[in-house]
Amino acid sequence: MTQSSKQTPLPAGYRLAEYTIVRQLSVGGFSVVYLALDDDDRKFAIKEYLPRNLAERKQDCAITVPHELDRDAFNLGLKCFFEEGRVLSGISHPAVVRVSNFFRANQTVYMVMEYADGRSLGRELELVGGRMEERLIRKWFAALLSGLREVHSQRLLHLDIKPANIYLRRSGVPLLLDFGASRQTLSRKDKHFAAMYTPGFAAPEQYEKDQPLGPWTDIYGIGACLYVCMGGETPQAARERREQDLLVPASQAFRCQYSRELTTLCDRCLTLEPNLRPASVLEIQKILQQTEYSQPERLSAGEGNRLVGWIKGLAGGRHKEGQE
Known part of the structure; x- marks a missing residue:
């Protein structure tokens, strides 16, 4: 280990308080x-x-x-x-x-x-081919939102909700990891800390230092995760959407695979204007916990081919998930 090493990790076997690395x-x-x-x-x-x-x-x-x-x-x-x-x-x-x-x-x-045994939601999506059953989406996100409500009740935000930070235990219980609130706070307060957000999952207000952040910001991240679970593609970055919104609404893109209630909820969460998103995490949770919801629509062959071509064309230049 040299004096100039920056993020050189602690070595294996290193004793740290009562823990061993x-x-x-x-x-x-x-x-x-x-x-x-x-x-x-x-x-x-x-x-x-x-x-x-x-x-x-x-x-x-x-x-x-x-x-x-x-x-x-x-x-x-x-x-x-x-x-x-x-x-x-x-x-x-x-x-x-x-x-x-x-x-x-x-x-x-x-x-x-x-330390929980399991895998990230991102890895789970890779294993299932990028599209998840609606019953699992509802089950996992309803449980996750119960935890997020508790976080918000303590006046804490997550600010980096994405599949990589949602962990699925082997028991099937989801876990919210790697809070980004302190990183976001620092990037706004001090120029030494570069802005840290994940394109596609970060809300538009996270790009602006003078815009207030709140539970509505995490709700955008939830919407982006729902979108990925339904379509396997990261949504267009919010900053790009401000310039030219090319995001295909979930209620159009996935209406043949998922219920109207779920796709409409996703679209509401991904609204660029914070005051047009669901009013609270509890509201989202209640919708996800509904046991009765509509069946996916059926498209004609022509409509289906046009929709697939539209989605593939727009997906070509999108950001993939990754931390800046």
Whole structure:
């Protein structure tokens, strides 16, 4: 390990408080996530605050800020990261990743979270060929939204809802991972933190620093996930839609595969104007929990061919899912 290494991960076997690092799970511009074991060999995911643009790791594994001018930005990020961990540690819900501990070490902050066996919704969509049964969409998202309601009740937003951050446990219970609220807050407050959002899933107001964010912002992300579950394609990015909206409404694109209630709900969530989206997560949840809903429509052969050609033509230049 060299002095200039920036996001060099902690090595396997490294002892961190009462945990032992097994391996790196993921890395982003804001943090590194590890698989770790406690003294009873229980698995945990540990997130380390390590902003790529501001800090680097020393030979003794401590984090340092090389440029003093970056110190205030680093400390602001550390404060936001710590506060997010504090709020999440007070939430106990099966659909929200559980934070069991958070502590300071190596001149930074660590968040200890449950480690669940399963796979992401994104991976699940790959396995099923990009289109999910309506009953599963309703079941999983109704459960997920119950957790999101609890998050919003604590005055916390997710701000990065996408298939990669929705985890499906082996038991079938969905789990909301990797909150992006602190990253979004920092990108708005300090120029050192680049805007972090996922095109196609980020609401239009996330692109603008002067636009308020709220539960309506997460509702847009939910709508984008519903769209992907029905069609297998990431929606057109909101910024592009502001310029030229080429997104085929779900109520047109998927009306032969899904109920009118589900496709209309998706379209409402993906409305560019926040005040035209569903009023609350609870409203969405109630619609998804309905046991009686309409059957998909039937198209004539000519209508079907025209619709398929339209969708394929528009999908050609779209963004694929990925974090900036």
